Amino acid sequence: MNDWLHISRGEMPLIVSIPHAGTRIPPEIADDFVSPALAQGDADLHVERLYAFAADMGATVIRTDISRSAIDMNRDPSGASLYPGQATTELCPTTSFDGTALYAPGRQPGAEEIARRRARWFAPYHYAISNEIVRLRALHPHIVLYDAHSIRSHVPRLFAGELPQFNIGTNGGTSCAALLTSAVEAACDASGLGRVTNGRFRGGWITRHYGAPDTGVHAIQMELAMRGYLDEASPFPAPWDPARAAPLQTILQAALAACLIFAKDHP
Template sequence: MIMVEEGASPLVLCLPHTGTDVPAVIGKRLNATGRLQTDLSWRLEDVLRLSSDLDATIIRSTISRYVIDLDRDSETPLSAAEDPKTALCPVTTLDGKRIYLDGEEPGATEAEQRVLLFARPFEKAVQQQVSRVSRMHRKVIVVDCQSMRSHIKGVTDKGLPVISVGSAEGTACDPDLLNLVVGSFKSQQGYTVGVDELVKGGHLTRTYGRPERGLHALSLLIAQRAYLRHESPPFEPDKSRVQRLGNLLEDTFSRAIDWARMENSRSYSSQPSAAQEQETAVSPLTEDEAANDTHGPAGERPGQPPTMLQVAE
């Protein structure tokens, strides 16, 4: 199921790893390690319950990352499944532990089915929302929001900063926006910040980071110690940490929105067709497909309750 909260500001937040749902046909094949689902962005949606004043668009899926990783290119070959850093349908945890019972890993046909059932609807929802917001604003900010355990063997051996920001090494967004976001996080006492280090920018950031067309994308990875009491099941939130982090994110996103609006006002008269160029650039849908699509939230109005798009299992 895809959940969309439509907003009217230039900010679009994507949460590809907050889902916990595992279809029964897959769940019965997971081993004890797989059932723990330790590599999800646990409770991050609670942190990102932002003020309505931001009027942000938020897109997330209820499906688990262990079913399919929605921050991967859906054309990723099955051969990449053994590497948790590149897997579309993972067969191991991020630290290399098997998550399936012996012989129960998904094959090529099943992986293709998961793409059709879960990845394509998420991709379409993101495409539609970015296109919708692009029609309202000449500068749009897309943020891929994730969280991770602070200590994962083989992944975060050198330590995970509280906040990691990825910009595809500066190619996915305007440097002024990057500096603004990073500066906001660095101003928070006790928060360490990494830029284009462990996190350089995933599939969403690299797909939607087209600053020359007015699309600015960032990856935001939060260490779970910033808002969880314990980084292990049941991944219980710490109320004071959640509030502190939530306030910081609100302030940072508010500054980013102000930046986009200022840039929008500057470029309005000189780029009369930029919004149309953005829409064409970010959506792989043909004009006929977009016109005939009845499953997406594009026809709804800002301020409505979260849109829930049911996908088959």
């Protein structure tokens, strides 16, 4: 039984994937890391709480408890970089976002260990996404796969300056219909907060792999700057603050509502 994998099934044409909120370090690899805190430090903190309303909207929600430092569910399983020429992290990251080594000397995963992690955690997560796409496509001519993320506002190794509040990724417009992109953009722009589309974050492997608008599967990634819902200056892990998160949740509810309207009305 995969107690680390959580699937809440809905009947509406919307899947919310949350691949990076987990902080669980599997015990069989825990001693390989420099420290558990470092291995957990790049989590998309509290994103599962931020989108807790999604199930009430009828969305299917898929998330993992496994830390992205064990294996990143949003990287190409072949190991190919999603952002050639730019700093990024691997399928089984060896450094943190800031470039700090995650593993003790000589303890980095080799090809055999990476393959084991793919089979143990990566494959079931993506099997779940694929199954839910098939199930919902049998009910609806168009569905939206919304990949939910967050990151610190300042990560100099990955991007310059301060990240906009909303970072929408559609792989340059190929992973979903332009009407969906416009609808999500409008929900974000109504907030008056900063937004960019296909900037530094153009969509990870989930968006790029599953997005097939010609077959009725429209995939879009939302990367949020964490400052919108938590105190980034707090020691890790910053606590969940419902009052601080509430205004951002209102905007995200509008974004998911826009996804549902698009899916229902798209010809």
